[in-house]
Amino acid sequence: MRIATWNINSIRLRINQVLNFLKSQNIDVLCLQETKTPNEFFPSKELEKIGYVHQYFRGEKSYNGVAIISKFEFIDSGYVNWCNKDDTRHLYVKLENYIEIHNFYVPAGGDEPDISTNPKFEHKISFINEMKNYFSSEIKTNKILVGDLNIAPLEHDVWSHKQLLNVVSHTPIETETLLDIIQTGNWIDIMREFVPQNEKLYSWWSYRNRNWEISNRGRRLDHFWISKNLFSLVKSGVIYKDSRSWEKPSDHVPIIVDIDI
DNA sequence: ATGGTGGAAGGTCCA
Numbered sequence: 001m002r003i004a005t006w007n008i009n010s011i012r013l014r015i016n017q018v019l020n021f022l023k024s025q026n027i028d029v030l031c032l033q034e035t036k037t038p039n040e041f042f043p044s045k046e047l048e049k050i051g052y053v054h055q056y057f058r059g060e061k062s063y064n065g066v067a068i069i070s071k072f073e074f075i076d077s078g079y080v081n082w083c084n085k086d087d088t089r090h091l092y093v094k095l096e097n098y099i100e101i102h103n104f105y106v107p108a109g110g111d112e113p114d115i116s117t118n119p120k121f122e123h124k125i126s127f128i129n130e131m132k133n134y135f136s137s138e139i140k141t142n143k144i145l146v147g148d149l150n151i152a153p154l155e156h157d158v159w160s161h162k163q164l165l166n167v168v169s170h171t172p173i174e175t176e177t178l179l180d181i182i183q184t185g186n187w188i189d190i191m192r193e194f195v196p197q198n199e200k201l202y203s204w205w206s207y208r209n210r211n212w213e214i215s216n217r218g219r220r221l222d223h224f225w226i227s228k229n230l231f232s233l234v235k236s237g238v239i240y241k242d243s244r245s246w247e248k249p250s251d252h253v254p255i256i257v258d259i260d261i
Numbered sequence: 262a263t264g265g266t267g268g269a270a271g272g273t274c275c276a
Contacts, residue, residue: 009276010268034276036269062269063276108276120275150276207266207276251267251276 001072001261003029004240005103005146005224007204007252011035011067015043017246019050025240025256028071029095031103032057033148033252035065042067058088066091066103066147076100080134083126097261099230104131104147109168121168124150128177135185145187145225148252153178154192156200157220169219187225190237190257203239204252212244224255233260 004027008014011032022030030052035042037059044055052069056077059065065088068074076094089105107127110120128151135145153175155161164170182189195201202218209215226234235258243253 013268034268062274110275207268209265248267 001028002026002256002258003031003101003144003146003224004254004256005031005033005148005222006243006254007033007105007148007222007250009034009036009250009252011043011065012037012041013248014250015046017243017250019046021240021243021254022047022052023050027256029101030067030069031101031146032067032069033065033103033105035059035067036062037065056091056093058091060088064088064105066105068093068101068103070095072096082130083123089127099142099144099261101144101146104145104149106131106147106149106151108150109174111168113166113168113171113173124168125173125177128174128181132177132181132184135181135187138185140186141227141229143227144230145185146223146255148221149178149223150221151175151178152219152221153182154197154220156198157202159200159202159217159219164219169221182225185225186228188228188231188234190224190226190231190234191220191239191255193231193234194237201239203255205244207251222252222255224257226257226259230259230261234258235260 054070057067074093092102107124109124112118115122151174158164203222205212205218240254
């Protein structure tokens with residue numbers, strides 16, 4: 001089974017990129033973030049036409065929005081309203097093989113890394129603390145967690161550890177909490193099993209840098225985790241950097257993982 | 262220190 005995650009930054013604008021990606025990479029299950037559309041405008045039919053007849057999505061006008069589209073059936077699905085908000089930042093589905101996939105869009109957190117002055121940062125920290133509590137009390141097997149977590153936890157998940165230590169996405173309060181979630185939830189951070197921790201690895205390059213590829217000031221904000229008991233079945237994990245060079249790209253690129261399930 | 266760009270909107274917020 002080939003599963004991918006991608007912050008698409010508007011599914012309506014980039015539906016053709018999604019269709020091409022699904023077909024050319026032969027994806028079975030795709031988790032999307034920042035679809036940026038209410039459910040009534042989600043391009044359901046186009047995806048159905050090319051075989052992705054199982055879809056679960058939840059969106060809102062302009063902001064957020066998550067979706068899971070699949071060639072395989074779901075036997076269960078749902079979501080949690082994190083921080084008691086009705087924003088569309090999370091979905092989960094259970095596949096017929098009883099593997100549960102969680103798809104997250106964690107709040108970006110605004111500019112100031114200070115919970116007492118910046119409500120967006122406070123929201124982000126509360127959100128990841130709730131994630132930690134949730135997954136430490138849940139059963140810690142047969143799960144997958146993917147998405148745009150908006151945190152680059154390791155030194156070489158950013159282009160300059162020193163220069164980004166006080167920049168939202170790489171501050172110690174964020175990176176330590178994220179590593180804590182991995183620890184307490186019994187997760188394996190798949191991409192770091194395939195690319196050693198001392199090598200630079202990114203999934204996002206800002207739109208604000210025209211020479212994104214040459215300057216290469218990226219961050220690894222997107223993640224693919226799997227329960228420890230399933231890790232031996234994982235065959236490959238790839239960050240699909242090609243899509244960042246496409247015309248009108250998302251600022252995030254997909255992660256593709258092959259699992260023998 | 263600042264601003265750089267892009268998306269959904271059709272002004273301004275958010276990333």
